[in-house]
Amino acid sequence: MTYLYAAYIATWAIHIGYFTILLRRYTRLRNEIAELEGRTDLQKLK
Amino acid sequence: MSTVGALTRATLAKDLRLEWRSKDAINSMLFFSLLVVVIFSFSFDPTAEESRQIAGGLVWVAFLFAAVVALNQTWAREMRNQVLDAYRVSPAPPNALFLAKVVGNFIFVTVLQALMTPLFIVFYNLRALGPAYQLPIVAALGTWALVVNGTFFAAMSLRTRSREIMLPLLLFPISIPALLAMVEATGAILTGEFSARFWIVLLAAYDVVFTIASLFLFGFVLQAE
Amino acid sequence: MKRAFPILAVLTGVLLSYALYEALVVAPTEQTMGNVQRIFYYHVPSAWTAFILFFINFFASIVYLIWRANKADMVALVTAEVGVVFCTVVLVTGPIWARPVWGIWWTWDLRLTLTLVLWLIYVSYLVLRRFSSSGQTPLLAAVLAVFGALDVPLVYFSIWFFRTQHPQPVIGGGGSIDPRMLHVLLINWLAFSCFAALVCWSRYRLEVMRRDLDETLALEALLEPHGSSTRTSHTGSAG
Numbered sequence: 457m458t459y460l461y462a463a464y465i466a467t468w469a470i471h472i473g474y475f476t477i478l479l480r481r482y483t484r485l486r487n488e489i490a491e492l493e494g495r496t497d498l499q500k501l502k
Numbered sequence: 503m504s505t506v507g508a509l510t511r512a513t514l515a516k517d518l519r520l521e522w523r524s525k526d527a528i529n530s531m532l533f534f535s536l537l538v539v540v541i542f543s544f545s546f547d548p549t550a551e552e553s554r555q556i557a558g559g560l561v562w563v564a565f566l567f568a569a570v571v572a573l574n575q576t577w578a579r580e581m582r583n584q585v586l587d588a589y590r591v592s593p594a595p596p597n598a599l600f601l602a603k604v605v606g607n608f609i610f611v612t613v614l615q616a617l618m619t620p621l622f623i624v625f626y627n628l629r630a631l632g633p634a635y636q637l638p639i640v641a642a643l644g645t646w647a648l649v650v651n652g653t654f655f656a657a658m659s660l661r662t663r664s665r666e667i668m669l670p671l672l673l674f675p676i677s678i679p680a681l682l683a684m685v686e687a688t689g690a691i692l693t694g695e696f697s698a699r700f701w702i703v704l705l706a707a708y709d710v711v712f713t714i715a716s717l718f719l720f721g722f723v724l725q726a727e
Numbered sequence: 728m729k730r731a732f733p734i735l736a737v738l739t740g741v742l743l744s745y746a747l748y749e750a751l752v753v754a755p756t757e758q759t760m761g762n763v764q765r766i767f768y769y770h771v772p773s774a775w776t777a778f779i780l781f782f783i784n785f786f787a788s789i790v791y792l793i794w795r796a797n798k799a800d801m802v803a804l805v806t807a808e809v810g811v812v813f814c815t816v817v818l819v820t821g822p823i824w825a826r827p828v829w830g831i832w833w834t835w836d837l838r839l840t841l842t843l844v845l846w847l848i849y850v851s852y853l854v855l856r857r858f859s860s861s862g863q864t865p866l867l868a869a870v871l872a873v874f875g876a877l878d879v880p881l882v883y884f885s886i887w888f889f890r891t892q893h894p895q896p897v898i899g900g901g902g903s904i905d906p907r908m909l910h911v912l913l914i915n916w917l918a919f920s921c922f923a924a925l926v927c928w929s930r931y932r933l934e935v936m937r938r939d940l941d942e943t944l945a946l947e948a949l950l951e952p953h954g955s956s957t958r959t960s961h962t963g964s965a966g
């Protein structure tokens with residue numbers, strides 16, 4: 457019976473793990489973009 | 503089509519001549535193959551019955567290592583001398599270059615196998631209980647399978663980081679059906695328990711599929727690189 | 728379009744919860760294996776989803792090879808990543824299921840072995856994407872995907888024949904299936920498909936952001952010949 461729960465929990469652990477990786481990449485991207493927009497020389501491109 | 507043939511032969515002849523003159527790659531590879539055989543023999547010390555069953559796997563893993571070492575330096579000379587750039591701007595069909603490389607590697611690895619096999623026979627007291635004439639067929643088909651994909655993936659790995667590890671990383675998963683076939687066929691022939699026919703047919707099919715695919719797609723790889 | 732995303736998210740959440748309830752409570756208990764068999768309702772839909780994602784990847788790779796559409800490359804990348812995630816689930820739940828039922832962790836079961844090989848091929852695909860320089864990554868990756876797809880039938884036949892020569896236990900449970908179990912299976916499959924779509928969509932949007940940023944940085948580097956920016960842009964589409 458514990459095997460059943462182990463399998464279900466493992467499944468969601470893997471999915472949540474991947475989701476966490478994506479979330480981390482997203483926040484890092486957001487920071488990069490914010491930093492970029494903070495720099496004035498970007499106005500040249502706009 | 504005749505240009506492809508002529509070009510292939512010319513490139514192949516050049517490669518063989520260069521290799522024969524310098525002998526740099528082949529000497530180190532010979533020694534490496536010998537080392538592999540000896541180390542494997544230390545690791546496994548089976549009875550005659552057992553050795554016939556596992557020899558298929560052992561031999562092909564050893565051949566695989568030797569092949570990877572050979573494949574890794576396939577394009578080294580071309581890289582050093584910017585040959586690929588020249589090739590890209592020339593009207594020569596890229597398939598000719600690829601085919602020449604594959605045949606060159608095939609000859610190379612077959613030579614290594616020819617040297618390693620007697621050693622294996624000696625260390626493991628091997629004797630084929632099944633139809634021994636099938637063994638060279640399996641060897642040829644199996645080697646071609648490894649070499650055709652290996653040369654292709656070696657070209658794909660040229661501009662990647664960690665080039666040497668990228669080749670086996672790409673090659674091994676794709677080669678799994680061929681490796682399974684080689685090992686099972688060799689085991690079947692040595693033990694005489696099963697017929698190796700299905701595996702030989704599978705290997706032939708694998709060779710056909712991937713030779714065509716490689717010839718077809720090599721142009722992309724050359725262009726990309 | 729923007730509103731569809733939260734709607735899908737909520738729908739997926741509801742479906743997954745309902746499917747879980749069905750799998751754990753409603754589905755009848757299997758005769759020989761007992762409750763452990765319920766792993767089936769997570770194991771099989773994950774396998775189907777992974778295979779479908781890889782199929783989409785193959786299709787997108789071909790589109791890229793012919794038309795060099797950037798969108799096709801992004802679809803290929805996204806489906807490969809999410810496919811590997813689902814594949815990992817199959818490879819983890821498989822042994823967890825096999826252990827109490829057969830007493831062994833692994834067997835060269837046809838579906839499990841095929842999943843393993845696909846997982847290996849696509850992990851090598853993702854490694855190639857990460858390690859090659861950004862200019863030709865999409866092209867090389869597309870070629871590799873085609874090679875992988877050509878390999879699959881060969882893998883299938885080789886394992887199939889291997890199993891006839893060396894008989895192995897079957898994990899999936901062959902034969903006909905109880906219609907109530909089939910019902911629960913399909914509900915879980917639907918739930919996981921929606922979930923996969925959701926994850927793919929999110930990953931796609933992330934990739935669009937990433938590529939836009941890379942483009943901007945590259946443009947900036949072009950316009951700043953003295954390199955006043957100390958940042959280096961991330962190369963590689965999987966970054």
